[in-house]
Amino acid sequence: MIMELNKKEYFKRQTTLSEIGEQGQELLQKAKVLVIGCGGLGSPVAIYLATSGVGTIHLVDFDMVSVSNLHRQVFYKIKDIQKAKVEILAKEMKKRTPFVKVSFTNCAVDKNSILELISSYDVVVDGTDNLQIKYLINDACVLAKKPLVYGSLYKFDGYVATFNVLNGDGDYTCNLRDAFPKIASDIPNCEEAGTMNPIVGIIALLQANEVIKLITKTGKLLTNQLLIYNVLENTQFKMKLKKNKSLIFSTIFKDSNYLDIHCSTQDSSLLISSEELKKRINDKNIEVVSVLNNVDTLLPFKVSQKIPYKNFDVNTFTPDFKKNYVIVCPKGITSYDVTLKLKDKFPSLNVFSLFEGIEKY
Numbered sequence: 001m002i003m004e005l006n007k008k009e010y011f012k013r014q015t016t017l018s019e020i021g022e023q024g025q026e027l028l029q030k031a032k033v034l035v036i037g038c039g040g041l042g043s044p045v046a047i048y049l050a051t052s053g054v055g056t057i058h059l060v061d062f063d064m065v066s067v068s069n070l071h072r073q074v075f076y077k078i079k080d081i082q083k084a085k086v087e088i089l090a091k092e093m094k095k096r097t098p099f100v101k102v103s104f105t106n107c108a109v110d111k112n113s114i115l116e117l118i119s120s121y122d123v124v125v126d127g128t129d130n131l132q133i134k135y136l137i138n139d140a141c142v143l144a145k146k147p148l149v150y151g152s153l154y155k156f157d158g159y160v161a162t163f164n165v166l167n168g169d170g171d172y173t174c175n176l177r178d179a180f181p182k183i184a185s186d187i188p189n190c191e192e193a194g195t196m197n198p199i200v201g202i203i204a205l206l207q208a209n210e211v212i213k214l215i216t217k218t219g220k221l222l223t224n225q226l227l228i229y230n231v232l233e234n235t236q237f238k239m240k241l242k243k244n245k246s247l248i249f250s251t252i253f254k255d256s257n258y259l260d261i262h263c264s265t266q267d268s269s270l271l272i273s274s275e276e277l278k279k280r281i282n283d284k285n286i287e288v289v290s291v292l293n294n295v296d297t298l299l300p301f302k303v304s305q306k307i308p309y310k311n312f313d314v315n316t317f318t319p320d321f322k323k324n325y326v327i328v329c330p331k332g333i334t335s336y337d338v339t340l341k342l343k344d345k346f347p348s349l350n351v352f353s354l355f356e357g358i359e360k361y
Contacts, residue, residue, distance in 0.1 A: 007099060011053055024216035028053040029099070031215045034121035036060045036109055036137060038085040040072045040195070041151045042127025044204035045211070047075055050093040050100040052212055057093070058121065059086045059104040063359070067298045072197035081298075109133060111258055114140045123211055125149045127204070135183050136258040138163065138176035142249045147214060150176060151207040153195055158203035160227045161241075162210045173223040174241035177252075181244065194293070199231040270339050272326055272352040274361045277301075287323040291338050292330065299328075300361050309334045314341040325351040332357035 008015070015025050031054050035046045038061035046057055065073070065080040065088065073085075080088045086104035093102050109117060114136060118124050124146050126137050134152065141148040141164050148163040163175040206227070213219040226239045280286055281301050290299060291309040307317075309329065319325065325342070329335035332355050339353040354361065 010097070010099065014052065019218045020216055024218060025053055027216050028212070029055040031123065032056040032058075032121045033123045033125060033211060033215075034058050034060065034118055035125045035127055036133075037127030037129065038089050039063070039069065039127060039129060040153070040197075040200035041129075041204045041207065042125065043073055043075045043085070043089050044201060045125050045127055045151075045208045046089055047093060047096065048205065048208040049211055050102070051097050052208070053097075053099060054211070054215070055099070056101045057103075059089055059102070060107075060109060060117070061085045061104075062106065062108040067296075068294055072195065072200045074197070074201070109136065111136060111253075111256075115144060118144050118146050121146070123147050123149060123214060125207060125211060126151060127207070129153070131183055132258045135176060135256070139249055139253050139256070142172070142175050143253055145172070148175070149207050149210045149214070151203045153199060153203060155194060156196065156199060156230055156232045158199045158206075158229045158231070160203055160206045160210065160222055160229070161225065162214060162221045162223050165214070165221060165223050171243075174225075174243050177247055178241045178244050179226050179239070181247075196231060199229070202229060202231065266332075266336050266353070266355075270336070270343060270351070270353055271332075271355040273355050277326060277354060277361070283324075285322065285324050286326060287320065288326045288328060289338075290328050291334055292328075300358060303328070309338065312338055312341075314338075314345045317342065317345075319346055319349050319351075321346075321349060323350070325349065326354060327351065328354040328358055330357045330359050332360075 011025055014020050015022055033049055033054050035042050035057060038059050046059060050057055063085050064082050065076045065085055067081060069076060075092050076088060084106050086106050090102045090104050093100060118140055124137065124141055126134055126148060128134055138148060147165045150161045150163055152159045165173045167173060210222055213221055224241050226241060227236060228239060229236045288303040289305045289307060290303045291307055291312055293308045293310055295306045295308060327335040327338045332353060335357065336353040339351050342349060342351045
């Protein structure tokens, strides 16, 4: 009885809204939401949904908290560095409300697991920063007939949409492939392109807002359109989307591997695994070069040089041919590009890219 009274008091400001009321609050309490990605987008989404009264939330992320996360992923603290994001975020949610059941999966989503993963949830939220994974989530939601609240970032722009919602005529609204049919191979993530923290929070809250409206059947959803918000100009633009009914998602899902194009075509002779580097990291003839754009990022090992990828010029690089060079970056993408350039310029140079980057080290 006391818990019930406290619950009413907790959500009083929200249930006072005639558009929500007790009925809308009950819909939120019964809802099950899956949040994939618990970084700058996913962590605020999860917190706001929990404190809005969503009854069941499952978190998915493979990553640990890093120093470079803290400026925009504001629910993580300095003491959380090198701890699993999903575990920390689940604890933060429980601190704020006793009315949510929180669970988490501390691993990355992939093609083999995603359909089973999303099957138990009413709404899926995309808080990831990997374009390939975004298409994987989108395509799986279309196949499973699950609504998807999409969010993404690029420098000073943020993008929000609610995809794949069942219409009154039995059809579903537009999805990511109606906006961008093919996966682009030249769009960097926030690690490589950079981002300001206000735009991250703005887009995350717009995503949370879409989820709440979707569950409570309140307001107008961002369906069949993509909202683009620019934080520098404080402008927003809604791009109308048209349904492409010729797409066969069972075939698309079957034929796509959803791996980064750069990673899937890398020459194994130019790669070094984390296990091998750990064995050789202290060898005198190993020269580790970081090409992370953020030179202040905390690395798991000492490096000989720090050259931001955006500033790297193979023509000004002077190698020591007695050394074995290992190029490192977050995901093994830009480091492989640098390795190719060095190998092309200096064919006899022993140079390798750290496979899958320092995130998997």
